[in-house]
Amino acid sequence: MAVQNGAAAPEGGKARRIYLLLRDEILGGTHAPGQALPGELRLADAHGVSRVTIRRALDALVGDGLVERRAGSGTVVRRPSGTPVQLKADFATLMPQLQRYAEESTARLLSFAYVTAPPMVGEALNLRPGDRVQRAVRLRLANDKAFSHLTTFVPESIAQSYSEADLASTPLFRLLERRGLQVDHARQTVSAVLATPETADPLETTVGAALIALTRVVYDSDGAGIEYLSALYRPDRFQLEMTLNRVGESDDRHWEPVFGEATQRAAQ
Known part of the structure; x- marks a missing residue:
């Protein structure tokens, strides 16, 4: 059961589905602060579930601090407290912007170990079967709010040049550059996935919530793999834009x- 700000997502597939739908509508602005949600009976009819299921979903939203129950008004969307975290990146200049976020935000190292490269990672990095990689999982935060979950794989021969303490305090690319590696090119894809129990808790969201998924593989001029990155972002705290x-x-x-204008803006 995933936890967000001390609240638990409801048990049961139907209640969790309704909870996630309403949560996404609230965070997406469909229901404005101060607006009352439809009544339990209307929600039950609209979604083809029982009022008990709707009540469990609403209880979870109350626990999240997204809504409150008011006598005579029903369930009302709460106004957000504080300044919400919402980072935006222009897709045309995504790489330098992500590097800037790494410099300006804080990171929390969740795990650090040397493991045999998973098949997909080994193939992407052009490693031999059985080769080991240094696997690190980090959580990146802005204003003490988690916005990204980063899992990196670096070939053992490269990763031995830095320590766990180095990675906990310094962006990975800075460590790779200090070693003298010459980055030549990278392959990057962006898609969407659902949060798992392992990623939902650190990102302060719920199991099944939608996440932006970014995969990047970095190579040197000889085609040797340097880094495999699997990054997950909360879409309510991180957005990709393109002109x-x-x-x-x-x-x-x-x-x-518009690559030229975006690059010029980033350089200013």
Whole structure:
């Protein structure tokens, strides 16, 4: 059972599904602060579940501090306390922006160990079967709020140049550069996954909540793998943006990302 700010997601698939749907609607602005949610009977009819199931979902939202029950008004969306954490990155300049976040935010090292490279990681880093990697799991925070969960794999021969204490206090890329590694290129993908019990608790969210998933594999000029990164981001605390221009003539008009302007903004 995942915990967020001291509250537990409801047990049972139906109650958890309703809880996650309502939670995402509230965080996404569908229900504004001060607005009353539909009554339990209406919610039960709309979602095809019992009022008991709806009540359990609402109880979890109350525990999260997202709603409160008011006599005569029903269940009302609460106004957020404090300044919410919401980092934004332009997709066109994502790499330097993520590096800047690493410099400006704080990190908490959750685990550090040397393990045999998982098959997918070993293949991506061009390692031999049985080769070992240094696996580290870190939580990155802004204003004491977790926004990303980072799992990195670095070949053992490279990782031996820094210690667990180094990784706990210094961004990984800075450590790799100190070793004299020449980064040549990287392959990066972005998708979406659901939070697991292992990732939900550190990110202060619930099991089954949607997360932005970013995978990056970094190589040197010889094609040797340097780093495999699996990063998870809370979408309510981290967003990816991209500016597009409409270009071309007549039937050939299409959308293109604005790389030049984004790069110029990042450099200022």
